[in-house]
Amino acid sequence: MNSSLRPGPSRWRRAASIVLAAAWTRPETATPPSRPPPAEGFRLLLLQRSPDQGFMPGAHVFPGGVLDAADRSADWLGLFAPHHGPPGFGLGPAPFSRAAFPSLPHTGDSNADNTGELPEDVAFRICAVREAFEEAGVLLLRPRSSPPGPAPGPGLALEPPPGLAAWRARVRRDPRHFLRLCAHLDCTPDIWALHNWSAWLTPFSRTATRRFDTAFFLCCLREPPPVYPDLAEVVGYQWSSPSETTESFLSKEIWLAPPQFYEVRRLANFASFSDLHKFCLGRALEGLERWLPIILLTADGMVHLLPGDELYLEDSDFLENLMSTEKKTEEIMKEGKQFHRIVIHNRHLYDIHVTVQSKHKHVYPKNSVVSKSHL
Ligand SMILES: CC(C)(COP(=O)(O)O)[C@@H](O)C(=O)NCCC(=O)NCCSC(=O)CCC(=O)O
Numbered sequence: 071m072n073s074s075l076r077p078g079p080s081r082w083r084r085a086a087s088i089v090l091a092a093a094w095t096r097p098e099t100a101t102p103p104s105r106p107p108p109a110e111g112f113r114l115l116l117l118q119r120s121p122d123q124g125f126m127p128g129a130h131v132f133p134g135g136v137l138d139a140a141d142r143s144a145d146w147l148g149l150f151a152p153h154h155g156p157p158g159f160g161l162g163p164a165p166f167s168r169a170a171f172p173s174l175p176h177t178g179d180s181n182a183d184n185t186g187e188l189p190e191d192v193a194f195r196i197c198a199v200r201e202a203f204e205e206a207g208v209l210l211l212r213p214r215s216s217p218p219g220p221a222p223g224p225g226l227a228l229e230p231p232p233g234l235a236a237w238r239a240r241v242r243r244d245p246r247h248f249l250r251l252c253a254h255l256d257c258t259p260d261i262w263a264l265h266n267w268s269a270w271l272t273p274f275s276r277t278a279t280r281r282f283d284t285a286f287f288l289c290c291l292r293e294p295p296p297v298y299p300d301l302a303e304v305v306g307y308q309w310s311s312p313s314e315t316t317e318s319f320l321s322k323e324i325w326l327a328p329p330q331f332y333e334v335r336r337l338a339n340f341a342s343f344s345d346l347h348k349f350c351l352g353r354a355l356e357g358l359e360r361w362l363p364i365i366l367l368t369a370d371g372m373v374h375l376l377p378g379d380e381l382y383l384e385d386s387d388f389l390e391n392l393m394s395t396e397k398k399t400e401e402i403m404k405e406g407k408q409f410h411r412i413v414i415h416n417r418h419l420y421d422i423h424v425t426v427q428s429k430h431k432h433v434y435p436k437n438s439v440v441s442k443s444h445l
């Protein structure tokens with residue numbers, strides 16, 4: 071197997087994404103529903119990126135984006151007081167710290183506990199909530215007068231305020247306006263409704279224009295809120311269950327990047343909304359591993375190798391490097407046994423192979439093997 075090295079380290083953008091999972095609510099009217107209830111009992115919000123985006127144009131993604139200095143400003147402290155504040159902000163005991171491979175070169179960002187800035191865990195949650203507002207008009211806020219209990223139930227998005235468009239334009243122009251909007255509504259971002267879910271680094275590829283270090287949170291909502299795509303960064307949206315989303319991807323209605331496809335398949339493990347919500351509460355202390363997929367180019371496709379796979383190498387060279395082989399994907403698959411990988415047959419045909427045990431009380435997707443007729 072060969073490897074190819076690109077000179078110079080990447081610049082990492084720290085980002086947060088939010089997987090919104092809304093319970094399927096039975097229509098109140100007697101008219102027949104436009105589509106049958108989802109098999110999993112919940113639907114996920116996916117936003118369609120504008121074709122003009124510099125990165126992943128047209129892809130369907132979970133709401134999210136890059137951390138801004140305003141997300142960790144000490145100015146938030148006054149809004150969280152008196153019920154919440156440092157060190158834990160009512161988020162419960164700190165999760166185990168999982169200092170696994172890889173460590174990234176210094177990003178220039180500090181988690182400056184000594185400068186009064188917010189802890190990273192809180193800042194990333196504020197970022198995810200702000201991005202959901204900017205991109206989808208969804209306000210995941212909680213009135214300051216009603217602090218959450220120890221095991222909060224599923225969240226509920228706030229009704230959009232009058233003047234939503236003007237507020238959103240201000241926040242998009244300057245993220246510091248998000249704090250002003252929250253203060254105006256006497257609310258805080260509902261950081262307690264966001265559960266640590268996963269963390270993905272953009273893999274090195276010869277075509278990658280930028281690299282993200284993204285924390286994914288999961289938020290269970292009692293009902294799907296109305297969505298107002300900003301029609302700039304985001305041009306459309308859909309609520310679809312994991313199985314419906316997989317079907318849309320395979321039938322080429324939507325395109326998903328490998329991490330999003332993996333997360334959708336992972337969520338297909340849950341048979342009901344309440345199972346998913348209980349699962350999130352149950353693993354609050356487990357912390358996260360940040361995964362760097364390593365791309366293996368084969369003669370006829372590509373494999374994204376994930377930690378635990380027998381070909382995965384915990385070697386920091388692969389931060390700026392990929393693997394390649396002259397063998398075909400099928401040969402590579404026949405040679406192996408211990409799999410944690412996403413096989414990319416073509417742009418709309420991914421296959422997940424998992425034979426390893428999941429770690430840290432998380433769940434991995436089920437092994438999915440496409441039929442030869444799809445190839
Ligand atoms: C969508 C985001 C990259 C944020 O972007 P924004 O422009 O809104 O700031 C991010 O939320 C995200 O999805 N992060 C997940 C990790 C990631 O980098 N995903 C993309 C992986 S790219 C890939 O796997 C190959 C892509 C390909 O073209 O085949």
Ligand SMILES: Nc1ncnc2c1ncn2[C@@H]1O[C@H](COP(=O)(O)O)[C@@H](OP(=O)(O)O)[C@H]1O
Pocket residue numbers: 120122123124125134135136201301302303
């Ligand atoms: N009207 C528009 N069309 C396409 N992309 C837009 C846009 N308005 C904003 N964007 C892009 O959306 C990205 C912001 O994403 P987020 O806030 O989620 O991190 C920025 O990408 P760049 O990082 O390429 O500048 C920004 O340029």
Ligand SMILES: [Mg+2]
Pocket residue numbers: 133134135136201205303
């Ligand atoms: Mg975004």
